[in-house]
Amino acid sequence: MSDAAKSRQRYDFKTIEHKWQERWEKEQLYKGVHSPDPSKKFYMLVMFAYPSGDIHMGHFRNYIIGDAVARWQMMQGKQVLHPFGWDAFGLPAERAAIQRNIHPETWTLENIKVSRATLQQSAISFDWSREVVSCLPDYYKWTQWMFVQMFKHGIAYRKRGFVNWCPEDKTVLANEQVKEGKCERCGTLVVKKEQIQWYFKITDYADRLIDDLDKLPGWPENVKTMQREWIGRSHGLEVDFTIEGSGEKLPIFTTRPDTIFGVTFMAIAPEAEILGTLKLEPEYARKVEEYKKRATGRSEIERSDVTTEKDGVFTGKYAINPFNGEKVQLWVADYVLAEYGTGVVMAVPAHDTRDFAFAKKYGIPIKVVIHPDANTSLDANTMTDAFVEYGPMVNSGQFNGLAGEKAIDAVSDFAASQGFGKRKVNFKLKDWSISRQRYWGCPIPIIHCPKCGQVPVPDNDLPVILPRVKDYMPKGRSPLADVPEYMEVTCPSCGGKAERDPDTMDTFVCSSWYFLRYCDPQNEREPFSREIADRWMPVDLYVGGVTHATGHLIYFRFFTKFLKDIGWLSCDEPATRLFNHGMVMDAHGEVMSKSKGNVVSPISLMAERGVDVTRLAMYFTAPSDKEVLWSSESLIGVEKFLINKLYPIVNGFRGTHPDLKQHFNVAGLDGYERSIYVKLNQTIKRVAEGFERLQFNTSIAALMELVRDFEPEKIQNEDLNDYILLKTIQMVAPLAPHLAEELWEMAGFCESVFRSGWPVHDPAAIIGETIEIAVQVNGKLRDSINVPAGS
């Protein structure tokens, strides 16, 4: 029998996995200490999981990335917090439960049980003693506490407004949950609906959420850019136009005050409140009402499609431009957004594409007030599109000749001095709509009292328990509203008869603070101890998918800032480094899905090939931030490496236990011994670089080279021989933990390899070498010289 065949036979991964998983569990290897030393702490966070089924390849990839880093940090002597939990409330779980006719709670807890077992089998180094389940009262008690704090500080409030409504799920959606005008979860077209809703005033934090992105060098640029654009800050001027006749104010917001002399009409959003106050003539009122109905009945996607022709209706009213006293028509048009600015715009067809199209359609005049430059002029009659760039003002009275920023400043200052305008900053970001008319969520801890109004449930009465009801089907209003035992309460303030708020919270509220609960998960008196949280926080590395860029990853920053403001935390950014891993696709680049039948299960892979091989294949196939096109061929190379190359190396062990902290003197080595020692140190460096960048593929490549080049029979120095072997095992450990631990034991160690330290390269061994530099003249290779590296 060949050596390779022997080693394959000996490498019984199932036995090895069981053995070490049990041992690690017994030794509590993954336990984050309760009160860490802040200088030695490492908080490794992965996004907690939505328990909608068992673990899939995406989860697996996410968690093994975090695991490699956690183990690596552990070996470097860090006190590592690497917790896990379940984002257990929410729509998808509820929908899946309804389909199967199982109660959402039963369904969710069952999924958690199965998935937890899978994760434990895959030996992700989570500290399970800190597990958090967001649908259990000991967690959501504190989600409710957060809500009450926000209510008390004026951040949580209730208002009537137009909201995104999913007709299929029969619930409100946050802006972040609407993708291309459709419900993110079920793909149904979202419509606007007027409703009373709870909101979080995240807009109070808009400036800080943008500005503090500059304090996050460890975040990927694309995520920061997405957040900046999502929050969408723009500086401009708010100007009061007036309604002709009544003299009522009609405020507008513009970022182009330099075009204000070109206003030829005004446009109001159909949903704008001010529209109702206008006292239109009956014939116009009727037309406007008809138009309103038509516009609001259109789906979001139709309305927001830039290519559909703009339309609107004249109100019969006129507005006066305060700058020149000109009288212009006032229209209603659904290309104007009610929620942005004042819901009314000044329309400048000559210098705005949308206004141009509208004016052309309805024969409204076009007036040029900006020229491209001093020598080029525009003619309104021959223009085919608006001129939207900056240039000198014309036909603008005293402002003629001013351009760009200067023009904007002059116009703004004038408006302010005359009292009909002021500078204003506007955001695209809207307040976060958090109430959901669904059963499976965290109950909103508010009581509505006819006398006292909105009264928060006192801390002592928390949690407000979500009752286990039989009828949890969505019906357009919260199923809890039909549960009298739940709804009917006495007012905590006056003792009179009162009612609970029937809605539940958006799941994203639950997930906005879970990373804090991990710090102190058993605390019964507080959401977490500030002192303990301050020791662990901020998160040192947060690994998850990029899909959360403008949702969760804004929300958790918002919560952190709020908690800092009210004195519950010291940091004001939750995570110093963010890493987005790529998706796992099938071999053809298609998303894996049950309906396509191309799902590969990490569970069966681990059962067939072993956990270490499966992990290594995933690390090696692509750098962590790129997508992986998974095929079973990915397993071949790493399996050969692990079984045929790495596993037998322990045969070369001579039984000495050299001091692992010491370096050999490179000057005292020569020949093969010298070159393999240099190779070892180069490998140590390359492996560490791979870990730092989470590009384990390069770390593994470096290890493959080292093992390939290692030939014990050429080494006389027994200590050196064993030193190389032991360092190699240590470097493999975070990636293939079971095998490394087994080899470590075979080499004669009793204590875990994860407590044995992490190799540090010997700079002398690397700098001492020379490198060859090509000398080129005119692109031709003329010579090459050897110089010491680093010179």
Place this chain on the structure above:
RNA sequence: GCGAGAGUGGCGGAAUUGGUAGACGCGCUGGACUUAGGAUCCAGUUCCCUUACGGAGUGGGGGUUCGAGUCCCCCCUUUCGCACCA
């Protein structure tokens, strides 16, 4: 439309700062050992021409430089995000 990435062998990908492009792995080709091998080992593998020498080459075109995958300009393709934000 706007914004941010990405384009390197048959394939996944190396090459943080400009310095011998293609590390490592897959696949493929040839050989060894074998009754056999889809096992293992050895050798080869960017392309073109070739006995050899040589030439071309990192999406395309231009530029900076002794030297460019890497920096600058234009274009093409592609992925992702936002999408009437006045």
